[in-house]
Amino acid sequence: MGDAVRxxxxxxxxxxxxxxxxxxxxxxxxxxxxxxxxRPDAAKELAEPYGADVVDGFEQLLESVDAVAFAVxxxxxxxxxxxxxxxxxxxxxxxxxATDERGARKxxxxxxxxxxxxxxxxxxxxxxxxxxxxxxxxSTDGWRGGTGRWLAGGLLGGDYAASPWRQETAGALIDxxxxxxxxxxxxxxxxxxxxxxxxxxxxLWQIVFGHVGGATSTLxxxxxxxxxxxxxxxxxxxxxxxSQLGGRRTAARECYARMLDDFLAxxxxxxxxxxxxxxxxxxxxxxxxxxxxxx
Numbered sequence: 001m002g003d004a005v006r007x008x009x010x011x012x013x014x015x016x017x018x019x020x021x022x023x024x025x026x027x028x029x030x031x032x033x034x035x036x037x038x039r040p041d042a043a044k045e046l047a048e049p050y051g052a053d054v055v056d057g058f059e060q061l062l063e064s065v066d067a068v069a070f071a072v073x074x075x076x077x078x079x080x081x082x083x084x085x086x087x088x089x090x091x092x093x094x095x096x097x098a099t100d101e102r103g104a105r106k107x108x109x110x111x112x113x114x115x116x117x118x119x120x121x122x123x124x125x126x127x128x129x130x131x132x133x134x135x136x137x138x139s140t141d142g143w144r145g146g147t148g149r150w151l152a153g154g155l156l157g158g159d160y161a162a163s164p165w166r167q168e169t170a171g172a173l174i175d176x177x178x179x180x181x182x183x184x185x186x187x188x189x190x191x192x193x194x195x196x197x198x199x200x201x202x203x204l205w206q207i208v209f210g211h212v213g214g215a216t217s218t219l220x221x222x223x224x225x226x227x228x229x230x231x232x233x234x235x236x237x238x239x240x241x242x243s244q245l246g247g248r249r250t251a252a253r254e255c256y257a258r259m260l261d262d263f264l265a266x267x268x269x270x271x272x273x274x275x276x277x278x279x280x281x282x283x284x285x286x287x288x289x290x291x292x293x294x295x
Contacts, residue, residue: 004031005264007092008061010080011071012037012046014159015094020069023256025050029264036061062087067117067267070094073163074174078103082110090267091118092259095178096288097281104285111278117266118278119259122182125276126255126262133245134186142239146188146217150180152230155203155223171203172223173291178284180219180234181209183245186275187236188215191287197294207291 007030009020016037024032034053037043043054055061058080061068068084069092070077078098081091091111097104097120111118124130137143154175155166166175185191193210205221217236225231235244259276266274274280 004029005067005090005267006031006033006065007067007069008034008036008055008065009046009052009069009071010036010058010061011076012039012042013071013163016071017046019252019256020071020092021046021050023253023260024069026253027257027260030067030260034061034064058083062089065089067091067263074099074103078107081107085110085114085116085118088114088116090116090263091278092263093118093120093278093281095120095122095281095284096174097278097285101282101285101289104282108278108282111272115272117263117272117274119263119266119274120276120278120281120284121256121259122179122276122280123252123255123259124179124183124249125186126258127250128258129246129250130183133243137187137236137243140240143188143236143243144215144238146184146215146234146236148180148184148217148219148221148234150176150219150221150230150232151225151227152176152223152232153226153228154230156226166223170199170288170292172221173199173205173288176223177205177221177288177291178281180221181284181287182276182280183234184209184217184219185211187234188217189213190283191290194287194290194294197291199295205291205295207294 007024009016024030032050032052034055035043035047036055047054067090074096097107189211191209192212196208198206203224207219209217
């Protein structure tokens with residue numbers, strides 16, 4: 001434990017309790033050292049099972065850790081993450097980076113200037129099945145189009161339905177959108193244009209993307225569809241036929257552990273570049289802005 005990276009968690013909501021807390025405690029290379037949240041009782045509930053300290057403020061948290069994992073709304077992350085980076089703390093960042101491109105760029109700039117490691121928690125990119133699918137796509141070429149569906153009922157009920165930033169902003173686009181867009185881009189190349197986007201009154205998104213290199217894709221997205229389990233599927237097609245991402249999903253805790261493996265390797269090697277680093281988060285923020293403008 002003496003050599004473990006001390007990590008402080010900011011936030012104590014459902015995601016922090018289900019993933020960050022147990023994930024940091026279980027990983028041999030990290031120690032959950034401190035928790036700070038707006039509600040001290042929630043911070044205590046998260047910290048106690050793992051022997052972590054509950055601190056009274058963000059500056060106190062920064063003084064006691066080597067890295068910070070954020071589990072807070074985008075606006076809060078945009079305010080605090082640059083301060084953590086400037087304090088030379090490595091960062092685990094949530095999606096989206098911020099509420100707008102300006103806020104995301106402030107985080108990315110602070111990370112670049114400080115030279116710290118910063119990874120986005122794009123959960124499915126650390127899923128081994130997704131990795132195998134993407135590796136298979138890259139071993140061939142000729143993929144000209146794709147489609148994705150992300151349909152769930154997370155905003156109809158449950159822990160996340162009470163989240164104001166999800167309910168009051170762009171709903172599914174802001175929450176599940178970064179994950180879905182990231183997967184389509186990993187398969188077909190970065191999005192460089194959004195020819196069409198529409199959001200219905202019940203938060204059903206239909207989006208068309210153009211990708212660097214000429215491929216196109218479509219995305220259907222909603223967190224207000226009462227389906228169980230969620231429908232999350234992706235496929236690409238072209239001269240090689242079709243390739244579909246299987247329905248099996250690795251548990252978020254296992255994906256988090258794999259993310260921590262990469263995060264610790266970056267810290268150990270002094271590396272700042274990664275397919276899911278803060279630059280990726282900034283790019284996804286730009287795509288979200290383009291979708292909102294098109295809609």
